[in-house]
Structure formats: C-alpha cells, structure tokens
Amino acid sequence: MLKQSWECYEQGNYKCMIENSKETLKLSKKYNNEKGIAESYYYLGIAYFSINDMNNALKYTRLAVEYAEKKKNYRWIVYSYTLLGEIFRNLGKSDYALKYFKKSLEFAKKNNNAKMIPIILINIANIYFENKNYKKALNTYQNALELAKKEKLRKSYQALILFNIGLSYYKIGDFKKAIMHLKKSAYLFKEIGNMRNYLESVYFTAKSYLALGNKDKAEIIIKENLPLAKNHGLYLSFYKLLKTKEY
DSSP states (O other), X not given: OHHXXXXXXXXXXXXXXXXXXXXHHHHHXXXXXXXXXXXXXXXXXXXXXXXXXXXXXXXXXXXXXXXXXHXXXXXXXXXXXXXXXXXXXXXXXXXXXXXXXXXXXXXXHHTTOTTHHHHHHHHHHXXXXXXXXXXXXXXXXXXXXXXXXXTTOOHHHHHHHHHHHHHHHHHHTOHHHHHHHHHHHHHHHXXXXXXXXXXXXXXXXXXXXXXXXOHHHHHHHHHHHHHHHHHTTOHHHHHHHHHHOOX
C-alpha cells in the first residue's frame, strides 16, 4: 500500500496518494505496524504539501517527527525533518527551513543514510535559488545529482534535479546547457508519467531556444505540446509564448 501511495506521487496524483495513505495509516494503527504509521504520516505530509494545503502538511509532518523521535528511528527522523524544512521554505521562513535541513543532514550522516543526503541538498539549493544565488544553487544541485546517480535514486528525483539544474543555467544565461539538462528532465518526467512537470521542462526548453534566437525550434516544440498543455491547464502559457516569442 505504501508503494502504491508513492506511485501516485510520482504520477502527480496527490488525491490518490492522500486516500491510499489514510487507508494505510488506519490499518497500520489497527495492527500496530510502526513502519506503516511512520511512513503514512510522512506521505500525508508530502501529499498535502504538494497541493499547497500547508495546515495539513504541517499537521502530519509534525506527527511524523514526533512518532519518529518516540521510536528513535533516525531514518524516519531524517525524512520528516527534511519535509518540515521544505514546508517552512515554502512559507518563506528560510531560517527555520535551514534549521530543519541541517538537523536532517546531521541525522542522515549519523545513520549513514546516503540516499537522503542528495534530497536534503536539493532543498538547500532551492533556498539559494530563491535568494537568486543561482551559481551557488547550481553547484549544490550538481552535487545532489552526482550523489543521486551514485545511490540510484528514483527517476522522479533525478528528473527534478535535472530540471533545477537546467533552470539554474537558464537564469545565469547559459542557454545551451539549460537545454541539455531540461531535455533530459523532460524525458524522465514523461517516462514516469508526470506530464505536468514534463510540460514545465518543455516550456523552459522552448524559452531557452528563443533566448538563443532559434525561433523555429522553439515554435516546433511549443506546437507539438499545445494539446497536452491544454489538458494540464498550461495552454495559455504555451500559446502566449508561441504568439509573443517572449523569453
């Protein structure tokens, strides 16, 4: 059931993730399954965060933290502190976010949780990016990608890192490298069925081609993806880019 919940997440179907995780939590409490309880709290925190319901995101993530600390399970502590940091980052409270990311990183190293370190680095890099320190963000994302490949993290994480690297290159004006990484991220997002993020990658690929003066290539990409963009609420953004050739 936990696996099914995560598959919903990778597909961007957060309603499905919430429903599955709540059912998993209910059964886990009934049979006192500690893994099911801990990870259901965590998954619910992720799902609500993904739909921008910060009250429920904080509620379930704090429950995940409390339960993990009660059971003294460093692995669960790492995951829940990382998510807590990400929630505060989204709320614009960078100091709190860094506090929880550092806690998470500390426990990850203590527990030799190599798979979580690149995920924590992604979140730290996000703060640099939002503060417009794009070069520092880029370096941190690149470190995260190297570790993600080494630890063979899920394609969803690698796709996200590649997208962020591409966007960082776009921001500093290196459009050729932006295109290279955005194309890779688009391929992976499409492969795992996350079409919303696939379209985001495609959109910035087209903008990068426009920035290089290659309007024909940008137009082909935009037209190819207009029908899909319409299905995912992004038609206007793609259409505007096609008509105005802005970047």
